[in-house]
Amino acid sequence: MDFSSFLTSLGTSFIIFVVxxxxxxxxxxxxxxAVVYYPNRMLKGLEPWEGGSRTRNPLAWIREALSSTEQDVINMSGIDTAVYFVFLxxxxxxxxxxxxxxxxxxxxxxxxGDGIKKNTKSTTSNGTFNDLDKLSMANIEEQSPRLWAxxxxxxxVSVVxxxxxxxxxxxxxxxxxxxLMSPxxxxxxxxxxxxxLPNVNPGQTRKEQVDSYFKSIYPETFYRSMVVTNNKEVDKIWGELEGYKKKLTRAEAIYAESSGSEGTKPTHKTGFLGLCGKKVDSIDYYNEKIKELTQKLExxxxxxxxEKxxxxxxVFFNNRVTAALAAQSLHAQMVDRWTATEAPEPRQLIWSNLSIKFFERIIRQYIIYFVVFLTxxxxxxxIGFISALTTLKNLRKLLPFLKPIVDMDAIKTVLEAYLPQLALIIFLALLPKFLLFLSKTEGIxxxxxVxxxxxxKYFYFTVLNVFIGVTIGGTLFSSLKTIEKNPNSVVSLLAKSLPGNATFFLTFVALKFFVGYGLELSRIVPLIIYHLKRKYLCKTEAELKEAWFPGDISYATRVPSDMLIITIVLCYSVIAPVIIPFGxxxxxxxxxxxxxxxxKVYVPAYESYGRMWPHMQTRIIGALLLYQVTMLGYFGVMKFYYTPILIPLPLLSxxxxxxxxxxxYKAFCHTALEVVSQELKxxxxxxxxxxxxxxxxxxxEKGEDEQFEDALSEVSRTGSYV
Amino acid sequence: MDFSSFLTSLGTSFIIFVVxxxxxxxxxxxxxxAVVYYPNRMLKGLEPWEGGSRTRNPLAWIREALSSTEQDVINMSGIDTAVYFVFLxxxxxxxxxxxxxxxxxxxxxxxxGDGIKKNTKSTTSNGTFNDLDKLSMANIEEQSPRLWAxxxxxxxVSVVxxxxxxxxxxxxxxxxxxxLMSPxxxxxxxxxxxxxLPNVNPGQTRKEQVDSYFKSIYPETFYRSMVVTNNKEVDKIWGELEGYKKKLTRAEAIYAESSGSEGTKPTHKTGFLGLCGKKVDSIDYYNEKIKELTQKLExxxxxxxxEKxxxxxxVFFNNRVTAALAAQSLHAQMVDRWTATEAPEPRQLIWSNLSIKFFERIIRQYIIYFVVFLTxxxxxxxIGFISALTTLKNLRKLLPFLKPIVDMDAIKTVLEAYLPQLALIIFLALLPKFLLFLSKTEGIxxxxxVxxxxxxKYFYFTVLNVFIGVTIGGTLFSSLKTIEKNPNSVVSLLAKSLPGNATFFLTFVALKFFVGYGLELSRIVPLIIYHLKRKYLCKTEAELKEAWFPGDISYATRVPSDMLIITIVLCYSVIAPVIIPFGxxxxxxxxxxxxxxxxKVYVPAYESYGRMWPHMQTRIIGALLLYQVTMLGYFGVMKFYYTPILIPLPLLSxxxxxxxxxxxYKAFCHTALEVVSQELKxxxxxxxxxxxxxxxxxxxEKGEDEQFEDALSEVSRTGSYV
Structure with missing residues (x-):
């Protein structure tokens, strides 16, 4: 890519962004x-537009964003989001x-400098250098005193x-x-x-076991316990019931709508996907089903x-200091029994993982690590294997009914262009979900x-594959000759490859922010989906809300891609300082x-009180370390005499x-006592x-929790509240 | 060393043991x-001889030892000793x-097998093999199917x-x-x-700071706090005072003794070592001094x-569950402030180390590790340097007044034999003390x-220097030729060297137990010292008790030497199974x-409730690992085809x-709550x-602790005791 095509791509991106x-x-x-652009405000019961006026300066959002304080972010979106801004x-x-x-x-x-001119003279390279290279370290001669700068x-960079x-x-x-100390x-x-929990003694229920254990240790502060049950079956029934309830509301809404024109009662078929089977009156059918399932659920x-x-x-305590103490302390003489940890928020508790045993958790973790490593x-x-299989030829052979479509010229061209990468594209799209699934399987x-x-995991994948992969991969073949002559270590290979890929990554960063953030801000995709759903699918309030509900800010992919940019910019910051403004x-x-x-938009799905931060900081330092080591290698390649001066840097990191x-770190794993000992409101x-x-x-449904008597204990209800 | 000389040395050791x-x-x-052989019983107020009878079977102690239960050991000598016996x-x-x-x-x-015969034929070795070698793996041919056994x-060995x-x-x-759950x-x-502790706010005393902090976290269970002071000066004065008190009792005892012969009052000179200076009446002088120092001490x-x-x-709590909870939990948001740990027993608290800061402790630790590594x-x-300096020739030159003595023939011979090793002997004798000093400097x-x-540290020293050092050192020079031809790794060098040194270590183990345990049981040295002191030095009861007081069982050196024996026996158990009976x-x-x-003898100096055990177990497994790796190397040397079958073993370990x-492990670092929640008597x-x-x-001296008002807090004395 030469300089003018880089400028073109930059210009295009910028225009897309402005549009x-x-x-x-x-x-x-x-x-x-409003529900697409201000859902968070609306869910909090605020006016979508500040001050209520709709006709306003089109750049007002910038002023609002700049003038918002950290406290505003915490109020609207929680600590985790505030921490993400600290990171940014x-x-x-x-x-x-x-x-x-x-x-x-x-x-x-x-x-x-005049490194490139000299290099060109001495080699017969057909000019891969470009105008940008003149502003980078590639333009410095070997052993030049300019390297001191x-x-x-x-x-x-490191000290900053x-x-x-x-x-x-x-x-x-x-x-x-x-x-955490909030009142x-x-x-x-x-x-x-x-x-x-160890096995229950005969003649004792699980509830009695838990209660007597904790009552003896915390006689005054223990409140009650809730035994975890296997909810698979009950969750399934409840899910079905909720589904039918939604369908009922929908059928009723359709009926109400059509009631103007004499009221045709909605009907549907009970068979597969509503395509076959007996035709029934929807409202009656759903009512029947709901009644049936409600009994079944009970x-x-x-x-x-x-029994499950x-x-x-x-375990619940009637003051938070005791809960914080209990979560950090060893309860049983055998470490793999009665292990206590802080309870997560109810909404983020993963019930199905709660009863995985101590050593099984560890084993699962290592297996997952191994799977991730393989991935x-x-x-x-x-992916290569699948790509090889899904050629146009094979497609025609395997799915002969597609033949007439596939043979059309226009479709053929598109398919030929995209089929080879299809598997890769699908893989990359599904990767975050796959990694989430793997992390959940760990038993967290x-x-x-999770x-x-x-x-x-996503961070390691992107850094190893995108950054190191592209860098080394791009020059691996071109420099194969030199490798044969003089076997280089990976570090110096990486160091050598870096300058050549500077333009690639410059474009990558520029595309990423102009197009990526443009789409983010304009929310074109969710807007279109919402309007389509509203027009053709949604009948009830609940369905409408589901259609515009924005979800959370999705750290699982956002943070790793930011990390990738940091890694790229850091590693190029000295080699090609032009990248810095883009960063x-x-x-x-x-x-x-x-x-x-x-x-205004995203609604946080959980609150972990900033526990993401240590991971972010670790990876910033990790990126710095990678940068320092690469630089050490690069200075070695440049045959600079004072390179060892850099050796203390990785150690310092x-x-x-x-x-x-x-x-x-420990204060991010546990709750410090001085913090929770603050008075409550x-x-x-x-x-x-x-x-x-x-x-x-x-x-x-009856609103009584008498049925919990069995599984959930009811001790010391009369105990003193702090 | 051939077989007969091995038997001779074994026989001599055995005779010494019997004597x-x-x-x-x-x-x-x-x-x-009795005070030398039964001090522990006597200090506990028991009769020295069980049943009180003195005339008894000379082997009765064996019966008593065998019939004693673990509970007896715990009662007489504490958990640590009982754990040591579990180890043994x-x-x-x-x-x-x-x-x-x-x-x-x-x-x-x-x-x-006939490996040795074959080897002898094929090499011109001048017969380093001996009769014992015939019973070892050295007598097995390379690649022989006998290696399966x-x-x-x-x-x-590993499974057991x-x-x-x-x-x-x-x-x-x-x-x-x-x-720990004892009532x-x-x-x-x-x-x-x-x-x-962080810095005190102006206008607040240290005591107020500590008290208010802990009162807010533990409003009901906090009892009182004791601020640590710099006791260097006061310890010194107190030490002097105690010294004079002892001297006074001694002088009075001498006076009382001599009072039969008209009562000459004891006198001494006040100058250096009592050799020069003014002659004074001891009792008056000491009384004077004591009075003076008492005032100074107050x-x-x-x-x-x-002020210090x-x-x-x-920090004291009025129930032990809270203390156990507090010791395991994070108190401050910054981990390097308000760090709480379990309080050691008062008698083993090292006051001078208590106020070393968080990161200073870590730095000290790493520096000490580095020093130990160097050592x-x-x-x-x-040692080589000092040995080179302290030759007889140099001695004569440096200290010419020694010339007439050094030139005497008998002394010359002895000196020539021992001078070169003198530095080494002194070093090895002082090593445990040096390592104790280093460990104390860590800030524990x-x-x-400590x-x-x-x-x-002593374990690593002995294993690395005695075991690996002797083994490799012994054959390093003899096998230098083969190393040049075919550079071996340390493991296979070690593996090759092992069989050659079997007899050396057999003798080492035999000597160690016959002579070492013989001396241990007979307590000849303490007995002689006690009797000498009693006759010539001790005048008072306190001095006499000091003379016979046995001290504790001194794990710091005992455990590492046991470990060395385990390592040796394990590593030879398959190569030369003859070593097993000796082990x-x-x-x-x-x-x-x-x-x-x-x-009957040793009086434990502290009680750590078996915290030594994890270290012992780790080192047993460490020795096993060393053994497995060496065996892997040795089987490789024997060119056995199925050697890879051994690879899972180190991983299993x-x-x-x-x-x-x-x-x-965690239950050995902290106190489990279920344990301390037991009721107290x-x-x-x-x-x-x-x-x-x-x-x-x-x-x-006045028996009031009013003076503590300042440094030690007195809050919630009236608080409820559990």
């Missing part, structure tokens, strides 16, 4: 679109500080990263502490998840609570933890646009990481707290 | 020696099970070790739990050591309590932990004789270690518990 932004400015002011602004700060120093210093140094720049990420860690830690009553702060609820108890329980390293093999009990785990733009635009989305981990309503943990499929 | 045992039987029945009997069990299977199977297989034996060490871990864990009130179970106590407060404190690897360099707050740390004898005799010593650590006397932690130098 999308204008589209957003126009669409977002229209009344009917930290990285932005790091890149701005790079740019301020590196651009004015390194660009002139590089531009006035680059060497010092690496130190500057250390300083800002330390500040950010302190800030996030304070955010977390403030959230609001939060149910999860009063509960502890206890797994690995029976199954009883059976579940009585598993070896774990949620990262060998994912191309099955909370949703936010997302953190999946996000880590700055990426994170500045990201901050601005996601601020708007966080305040490891030390910095170690100190951060020692100083901050009101006496906690223990029965409310207890009820909030009952899964919806087990809540009795 | 020492007879000596013991005779000496231990004499009234005057586990190792004994392992070795006996080896012997039962390996001896009848492997010896015939080896003896009927040895290969299966390695599996047997896994099984018995698992059983032992379970047993020790139960021992620890039982001891006796133990002061350390009610206290928590809190370090890394003043210094006040200053210490008021440091950044750590002991283990390079200790020969300074409890005495038992001993565990030192014992670990069995070592641990059987050790069990018997130390049982006697534990019940690592897995076993991992599972043990996961399942048991009586309401704890909190002021007694508090007072037991006051260091002796800070206890006021």
């Amino acid at each position: 999308l932004m204008l589209l957003f400015a126009w669409l977002s002011t229209r009344e009917g679109n 602004s930290t990285v932005l700060g790091i890149l701005v500080l790079f740019g301020i120093v590196l651009l004015p210093v390194l660009l002139p140094v590089a531009a006035t 680059f060497l010092i720049a690496i130190y500057w 990263t250390f300083f800002l990420s330390w500040k950010a860690y302190e800030h996030v830690s304070a955010l977390r502490a403030n959230a 609001e009553v939060k149910p999860e702060q009063f509960a502890v998840l206890v797994r690995d 029976a199954e609820q009883k059976v579940t609570l009585r 108890q598993l070896g774990s329980a949620l 990262i390293v060998f994912y191309m093999i099955p 009990p909370s949703g936010s933890h 997302i953190r785990a999946a996000s880590g 700055v733009l990426y994170f500045a635009l990201g901050w601005l646009i996601l601020r708007n989305q966080a305040l 490891l030390l910095f990481f170690y100190v951060c981990r020692k100083k901050f 009101e006496t906690p309503q223990m029965d409310q707290i207890f009820k909030s943990f009952i899964p919806p499929s087990l809540i009795s | 020492l045992m007879l000596l013991f039987a005779w000496l231990s029945t004499r009234e005057g020696n 009997s586990t190792v004994l069990g392992i070795l006996v099970l080896f012997g039962i299977v390996l001896l009848p199977v492997l010896l015939p297989v080896a003896a009927t 040895f290969l299966i034996a390695i599996y047997w 070790t896994f099984f018995l060490s698992w059983k032992a871990y379970e047993h020790v864990s139960a021992l620890r739990a039982n001891a 006796e009130v133990k002061p350390e179970q009610f206290a928590v050591l809190v370090r890394d 003043a210094e106590q006040k200053v210490t309590l008021r 407060q440091l950044g750590s404190a002991l 283990i690897v390079f200790y020969m360099i300074p 707050p409890s005495g038992s932990h 001993i565990r740390a030192a014992s670990g 069995v004898l070592y641990f059987a005799l050790g069990w018997l004789i130390l049982r006697n010593q534990a019940l 690592l897995l076993f270690f991992y599972v043990c650590r996961k399942k048991f 009586e309401t704890p006397q909190m002021d007694q518990i508090f007072k037991s932690f006051i260091p002796p130098s800070l206890i006021s």
Whole structure:
């Protein structure tokens, strides 16, 4: 790619971005679109437009995003989102500080070098260099004293990263502490998840076992326990019941609509997909089904609570200090029994994982790690295999009825272009879901933890495959000759390959932010889907809400792709400082646009009080380490005499990481006692707290929880509330 | 060393052992020696001889040792000693099970082989083999199918070790739990050591800071706190005072003794070592001094309590569950502040280490590890240097006044023989003390932990230097030629060297147990020292007690040397199964004789509730791993085709270690809550518990602790006792 085609692609992206932004400015002011552009505000009962006026400056959202405080973000979207902005602004700060120093210093140094001219003379290379290369380290001669400037720049980059990420860690830690010490009553702060219960003695129920155990240790603060049950069956029935209820409302809505024209009662067929079978009156049929299933559900609820108890329980305490203490302490002499951990929020509790045993959890974890490792390293093999199978020729052979369509010229061209990559495209689209599934299979009990785990896996996948893969892969074949002559290590290979791929990654970053963030802000896709659904599918309020409900900000893929950009920009920051402004733009635009989305669009699905941060910080330092090691290799390739001056840097990074981990990390795994010992605003309503943990499929329709008597204990209800 | 000289050395050792045992039987029945042979019983207020009769079977101690139960050991010597016996009997069990299977199977297989004959034919070796070698793997041909027997034996050895060490871990864990749940009130179970206190706010005392912090977290269970002070000065004065008190008692005793002959008052000179200076009346002088120092001590106590407060404190709770919870939980949002750990027993608290800061502790630890590493690897360099300097010639030159003595023939011979090793001997004698000093410098707050740390260091020193050093060193030069031809890895070098050194280690083990345990049982050296002191030095009761006080069983050196024996016997168990009976004898005799010593002689200096065990178990598995890896190398050297069958074994060992650590270890670091939630026999006397932690130098003579008001808090004294 030469300089002009790079400019063209950049220009195109920018134009797309401007168009999308204008589209957003126009669409977002229209009344009917408010649920797409302001769902978070509307769900919180606020006016979609601040001040209520709809006709306003099309760039008002920028002012609003910039003037919003961290507290606004916390109020609208929770601590996790606020932490994500700390992450964005930290990285932005790091890149701005790079740019301020590196651009004015390194660009002139590089531009006035003459490494490329010399190289061209000495080799017969057919000119892969381009105008951009003149602004990069590729334009510096080997052993040139100009390299000193680059060497010092690496130190500057490292020191800035250390300083800002330390500040950010302190800030996030304070955010977390403030959230945890809040005087609001939060149910999860009063509960502890206890797994690995030993077998019940004969003549004792599970409930008695748990209650007597915890009553003896916490005689005054133990409130009640909830034994975890196997809800598979009851969940299924409940799901069916809810489905029929939705269908009933829908049928009734259709009936009500049509009642103007004499009221034709909606009917449907009971067979497969409503295509065959007996034709029935929908409303009567659904009512029948609901009645039937409600009875079935009640029976199954009883059976579940009585007979499907598993070896774990949620234990409730009547003050949060005790719950925090219990979650951190060893209860049984054998570590694999009565293991207590903090209870996650009720909404993110993964019930099916709660009763996995201690060593099974560990074994599952290692198996998953191994599977992920295989996926990262060998994912191309099955995809290549599938690609080889799904050629046009095979398709025609296997599915002969497609022949007439496939043979059409236009379709043939498209298919020939895309079929080979189809498997890869589908794989990459499904990868986040696959990694989420794998992480869930590890046996993690909370949703936010699953997302953190999946996000880590996705990060390793992108960095290893996209960054290192593209870099090395791109030059592996071209430099095969030199490798044969002089076997290089991966590091120096990577180092050699970096400058050649600078333009590729520049374009990648630019595309990513202009097109990606343009789509993000304008929400074109959700808007179209919403309007289509509203027009042709949705009949009831609930269905409508489902159609516009925005979901959460989806860290599992967002954070790893930000991480990839950081890794790329860091690794190129000294080699080709031109990349820095693009990095700055990426994170500045990201901050601005996601601020708007966080305040107005996305609805958080959970609250983990900033537990994502240590992962982010670890990976920032990881990217820095990769950068330092690559630079060490690159300076070696440049045959710079003072390269060993860089050796302390990776060690410093490891030390910095170690100190951060020692100083901050534990407070992200556990709840510090000084934090939860703050006074509460009101006496906690223990029965409310207890009820909030009952899964919806087990809540009795009659509104009584007498049926819980069996599975859930009812001790010390009369006990003193703090 | 050929077979006959081995038998001679064995015979001599055995005769020495028998003589020492007879000596013991005779000496231990004499009234005057009771304090040397039965101090533990006497200090516990028991009759020295069971049943009170002195004239008895000289082998009665064996019967008593064998019939004693674990409970007897716990009563007389504590959990730590009982755990040491679990260790001894586990190792004994392992070795006996080896012997039962390996001896009848492997010896015939080896003896009927003809590897040595063949080797002798093919090489011109001048016959380093001997009769013992015929019973070892050295007598097996390369690639011989007989190697199958040895290969299966390695599996047997591993499985037996896994099984018995698992059983032992379970047993020790139960021992620890039982001891911790004891209904006796133990002061350390009610206290928590809190370090890394942040700076005090202006206008607040340290005491107020600590009290308000803990009162807010534990409003009902916090009792009181004791701020740690810098006791260096006050300890010094107190030490001087105690010294003068002792001298005074001594002078009075001398006076009383001499009063029969008209009563000459004892006098002494005040100058250096009592050799010069003014002559004074001792009793008057000491009384004067004591008066003076008492006043000084009181003043210094006040200053210490008021002005020398440091950044750590002991915090007391009025029930032990809360103390156990607090010791395991994170108190502050920043992990390096308010760090709480279990308080050690008052007697093993190392006051000077209590106020070392969080990161300083970590840094110190790594520095010490580095120093130990240097010591283990390079200790020969300074010793070689000193040895080179301290030749007879240099001695004569440097210290010319020694010339006439040094030139005497007899002395010259002795000096020439021992001078070169003098530095080494002194180094090895001082090494345990040096390692203890290093471990203490790490900043560890409890005495038992220092001993565990030192014992670990000593283990690595002995295994690396004695075992691997002797083995490889012995054949390094002789096999230098083969190394040049075919560079071997250390493992296969070790493997090759093992058979050649079998006899050396056989003799080593035999000497160690016959002579070592003979001396241990007969206590000849302490007996002679005691009698000498009693006759010539001791005048008072206190001095006499000091002369016979036996001290504790000194794990810091005892455990590592047992470990060395295990490592040696394990590594030779298959190569030269003849070593097994010697290993069995070592641990059987050790069990018997130390049982006697534990019940009757040694007085434990601390109680750590079996915390030494995980270290012992780790090192048993470590030795097994070393053995498995060496065997893998040795089978490789024997060119056995099925060697890879051994590869799963080291992995299995690592897995076993991992599972043990996961399942048991945490309960050895912390106190499990189910254990301390057991009921106490009586309401704890909190002021007694508090007072037991006051260091002796800070206890006021007046018996009031009003002076503690300043440093030690007095909150919630009226609080409810559980």
